[in-house]
Amino acid sequence: MEAPGTENRRALLQAVLALLAAGFAAWWLPQVLELFAVINATVYIAMALLALSLALVWGFGGILCFGQAAFFGLGGYAYAVAALNLPDTTYAVPVALGVPMLAAAALGYVMFYGKVSDVYMGVITLTVTLILFNFINSTAGDEWRIGAAPLGGFNGIPATPPLNVPGDPGTVLAPEQVFAVAIGCLAGCYAICKLILRSHFGRVVVAIRENELRAALLGYDVRLYKLAIFAVGGLMAGLAGMLFANCVFVSPTMFSLAYSGQVIIWVMVGGVGTLLGPIVGAMLLQALTAWAGTLPGVNPSLILGLVLVVAVLAIPRGLQPTLTTLLRKRAP
Amino acid sequence: MTALLATEGLTMRFGGVVAVDNVSLIVEERELRCLIGPNGAGKSTFFRCLTGQYRPSAGRILWRGKDTTGLEPHAIARLGIGIKTQVPSLFDGLSAIEGVTLAVRRKHGEREARRRGMVALERLGIGALAGAQVGLLAHGQRQLVELATVVAPEPDLIILDEPTAGMSAEETAGTAALIREMSRDHAVVVVEHDMQFIRAIAGGITVFHQGRVLVEDCAAKVLSDPRVHDVYLGRPPAPQVVVPA
Numbered sequence: 392m393e394a395p396g397t398e399n400r401r402a403l404l405q406a407v408l409a410l411l412a413a414g415f416a417a418w419w420l421p422q423v424l425e426l427f428a429v430i431n432a433t434v435y436i437a438m439a440l441l442a443l444s445l446a447l448v449w450g451f452g453g454i455l456c457f458g459q460a461a462f463f464g465l466g467g468y469a470y471a472v473a474a475l476n477l478p479d480t481t482y483a484v485p486v487a488l489g490v491p492m493l494a495a496a497a498l499g500y501v502m503f504y505g506k507v508s509d510v511y512m513g514v515i516t517l518t519v520t521l522i523l524f525n526f527i528n529s530t531a532g533d534e535w536r537i538g539a540a541p542l543g544g545f546n547g548i549p550a551t552p553p554l555n556v557p558g559d560p561g562t563v564l565a566p567e568q569v570f571a572v573a574i575g576c577l578a579g580c581y582a583i584c585k586l587i588l589r590s591h592f593g594r595v596v597v598a599i600r601e602n603e604l605r606a607a608l609l610g611y612d613v614r615l616y617k618l619a620i621f622a623v624g625g626l627m628a629g630l631a632g633m634l635f636a637n638c639v640f641v642s643p644t645m646f647s648l649a650y651s652g653q654v655i656i657w658v659m660v661g662g663v664g665t666l667l668g669p670i671v672g673a674m675l676l677q678a679l680t681a682w683a684g685t686l687p688g689v690n691p692s693l694i695l696g697l698v699l700v701v702a703v704l705a706i707p708r709g710l711q712p713t714l715t716t717l718l719r720k721r722a723p
Numbered sequence: 724m725t726a727l728l729a730t731e732g733l734t735m736r737f738g739g740v741v742a743v744d745n746v747s748l749i750v751e752e753r754e755l756r757c758l759i760g761p762n763g764a765g766k767s768t769f770f771r772c773l774t775g776q777y778r779p780s781a782g783r784i785l786w787r788g789k790d791t792t793g794l795e796p797h798a799i800a801r802l803g804i805g806i807k808t809q810v811p812s813l814f815d816g817l818s819a820i821e822g823v824t825l826a827v828r829r830k831h832g833e834r835e836a837r838r839r840g841m842v843a844l845e846r847l848g849i850g851a852l853a854g855a856q857v858g859l860l861a862h863g864q865r866q867l868v869e870l871a872t873v874v875a876p877e878p879d880l881i882i883l884d885e886p887t888a889g890m891s892a893e894e895t896a897g898t899a900a901l902i903r904e905m906s907r908d909h910a911v912v913v914v915e916h917d918m919q920f921i922r923a924i925a926g927g928i929t930v931f932h933q934g935r936v937l938v939e940d941c942a943a944k945v946l947s948d949p950r951v952h953d954v955y956l957g958r959p960p961a962p963q964v965v966v967p968a
Contacts, residue, residue, distance in 0.1 A: 591828060598825050601814035608774070608812065609826045609872070610800035 402589040406582035413578030421567035430566050431681075433638040435674050436573040440580060440631035441650075442657040442673035443666060447584050448624035449655075450664040451593070453600030454617060455509065458516030459628050459654050461523055462491035464645035466629025467636040468527070468542075471551040475540035481557040487633035488626050495625025499618040517651065524646035547642025554637055566638070573634045577670070580627050584666050587623070596620050649692075656695060660702045662709025672710055725788035727752045727880055727910050728773075733782035735768050742768040744934035745782070750880070755906035755926030757942075758914045761955055764931035766914045767809065770884050773912075774806045775799040801829075805878035805909075809885045811865040815858030819844060819868045822857060826875045843875035844868075847901065863894045870901070880910045887920050899923035918955070922946065930954070 421429050445459045470487035474480040498519060502512050531544025540548065554569060556562040564572065587593045599606045599613050607613050632645060644650070654673070661672025676695065683694040706713045728750040735743040743765045750756055758766050771777040773784065775796035784792045786802050800806065814822040823840035824833075831839065844850050847867045852860065857868055866886065873881055886902070887895040895917070902924055905911055915921055921928065921942065928945040930937040932954045938945055945951055 591833070594821070594825060594828075598814050598817065598822070601816045602812055604776075604796070604808065605812040605814060605822075605872075606825075607796040608800050608806045608808070609876075610797050610829050611825075612795070612797045 399589050402585050406585045409578045409581045409585075413574045417571035417574045421570055426566055429570050430638050433566070433570045433573045434635060435677050436570075436577050437631045437634035437638070438654075438657075438677055439670045439673040440573075440577045440634065441628055441654050442661065442669040443577070443580055443584065444624045444627035444631065445654050445658050446661070446663075446666050446669035447587075447627070448621055449658060450662075450666075450669070451588060451600060452596055452617060452620040452624070454621055454624075455513050456516045456621070456624070457513045457655070458518075458520035458651055459624070460646055460648075460650035461516070461520035462495055462625040462628035463632040463635070463650060463654075464520070464523060464527070464641075464643075465491040465494055466632030467641040467645050468548075468632075469629070470633040470636050471548045471641045472537045472540040472542075474552045475548070475550070476538040479558065479560045480552055480555050484554075484633065487636075488629050491629030491632070492622050492626035495628075496618060496622040499621040503614040503617045503621075517648075520646050520651050521648065524643055524648075527643040527646060543642075545643055547640055547644075549640050551636050551640040564637075569634075569637050573637075576630055576634060580630065581666060581670070592616070592619070653695070656699050660699065660706075660709060662711035662713070665709065665711040668709050668711030726750060726785070727754070727787060728912075729785045730773075731783045731785065733769070733772060733784065734780050735765075735772055735777060736780040741934050743772065743779070746931075746934075746936055747782075748929060748936065748939075750910055750912055752879070752910055753906065753908070754910050755903070755924065756910075756912050757921050757924060757926055757928045758912065758931060759916060759918075759921055759928060760931030760937070761916065764954075765934040766916075766931050767884065768934075769931070770882065770914050773799075773882060774804070803879040805873035805876065805881045807869050807873045807881070807883045807886060809888060809914075811862075811869045813857045813865060813869055813872070815856075817857060818854050819849070819857055819860075819871070820853040822868065823872050823875050826872045830876065840871075840875055843871040846874065847871045848897075862889045863891060866890060866894075866898075870898075874905060874909075878909060880912065881905060882912045882914075884914045885916070886913065887915070887917055895920055896923065918946070 420432060424432065441459065441463050445456060448454050448456050448459070466487045469490035470483050473483035473486035477483055498516070502515060507515065527542065528545050530542035531546070533541070535542040535544070542548070554564045554572065556564065588597070595606065595611050596616050599611070599616055603613050635645065657673040657676055658669040660676060661668030661670065676698065679698065680691040680695050683689050683691040726749045730746055730748045733743055733746045734741065746769060758769065760766050768777065772779045775794050775798070778793045783790055791799065791802065814825070820837065820840055823843055824836045827839045828836040841850065841853060844853055847870055849864065849867050849871065852864060852868070857865065860868065866889070870886065883902070887898050890898060899920055902911060902913060906926065913924065925942045927940070928942055929939045930945060930951055937954060938948055938951060
């Protein structure tokens with residue numbers, strides 16, 4: 392058995408490695424990819440971050456959230472609305488993080504302090520995202536505007552302004568720079584997740600996933616810990632939404648069932664209870680569905696469903712745990 | 724002097740069924756007390772009221788004179804009460820030492836918590852299992868890991884619900900010795916229905932029957948009381964009340 396010091400050092404090493412790899416990718420990929428591919432890669436990274444947020448909440452917090460897209464959409468919309476109203480889009484970033492985090496905290500308060508059981512938690516989170524979807528869809532009229540930002544109903548907000556250089560609203564970030572920001576956000580969030588899970592707080596969160604009653608009988612306020620990890624997950628999903636808004640634009644589909652469902656599939660295929668697996672799973676499956684979309688007469692959703700069924704049967708624990716086991720067996 | 728733990732007229736109803744009926748019980752510091760009674764006597768419901776898993780319908784629970792009725796389980800644990808549930812309640816995915824460390828970690832730093840956790844495991848004779856994943860252990864070993872988890876933070880009161888359920892005769896004897904040893908430093912309340920085990924522990928006994936306290940006395944007197952024999956051997960007592968298990 393390892394001493395906790397060694398484990399902490401390893402977690403720190405992994406976090407640093409992730410940041411270095413991200414730095415390299417941010418510098419190298421824009422040089423070899425075309426502009427369209429760079430923007431596409433940024434979308435993939437935003438989705439990977441969304442998957443990471445659910446990997447933390449579900450895989451470690453044990454909270455199966457069927458509505459992670461709600462926080463993704465809220466992050467995107469909060470960014471777009473704030474960016475249209477504020478002189479410098481940099482100020483919109485804390486809004487894009489704060490709104491989904493507070494929404495997650497409020498929803499978490501109702502669910503965890505109301506002692507809602509797991510099944511209903513899934514129902515409630517799913518319902519919330521669908522309510523938001525329908526609400527945003529019905530805001531087409533001119534009366535639906537927040538300050539200078541029209542909500543735009545099913546058209547979304549096509550005029551979502553991109554990030555600018557902090558303090559210099561005139562200089563808008565180029566797609567390559569947005570890509571670098573996105574990859575930095577993903578690596579940073581991965582590192583933060585790693586550090587959270589090595590901390591005492593993270594250990595209690597995992598212990599609660601293992602056995603809520605025992606954690607409570609040891610004097611830990613289960614509700615508070617779940618609320619906190621859920622809010623962190625909401626914040627990360629919001630950040631993903633903000634990045635998405637920077638490469639596409641915000642529209643009601645961000646709240647759609649398709650996103651909520653896909654992110655669960657990405658995490659499942661990547662491996663529930665891992666962080667890297669869902670990141671890789673999100674990227675691979677998006678690439679797969681994008682490719683399937685180019686084939687004539689093929690429904691990409693059907694392919695995704697097929698992949699899920701095959702993955703659940705063939706690698707029930709997900710990509711990362713299966714690969715780790717295989718590598719350990721190979722190693723002497 | 725105020726008692727460590729006291730209940731005043733504690734009552735728990737489920738619809739029309741009264742599972743615990745007006746129970747007043749006092750546990751002093753460092754006392755060893757057994758709660759016994761046949762199936763459905765209300766022991767487990769009473770236990771769940773004490774540990775905050777149920778909010779009693781009526782009555783009060785006092786901890787050192789302070790009203791603690793209706794507190795959440797985590798708040799009750801923080802008073803200094805260690806609780807062992809009937810079915811071992813453990814962190815199956817963690818190793819034994821990780822779980823026990825968490826039990827102590829609220830009050831101590833990581834290093835000290837781990838040291839104290841190890842001491843607790845060794846005290847129960849399962850130091851060798853420290854690195855083993857709890858979910859893969861045998862039932863008797865799991866019981867011991869849970870006991871270590873409960874004892875590690877040095878609580879003032881330890882409440883054990885059927886600690887010997889599923890143990891071998893040898894493990895049961897060992898646990899009885901252990902509980903006697905624990906009661907030197909802590910107050911211990913044991914909910915049990917195994918009479919052999921009760922004899923081995925030989926503490927004060929409260930007998931539950933149909934949700935009420937039937938007898939309360941020292942072991943020798945209670946075990947020779949004809950009413951207790953009636954209750955256990957199933958002589959039909961009148962009037963009949965149906966109480967769920």
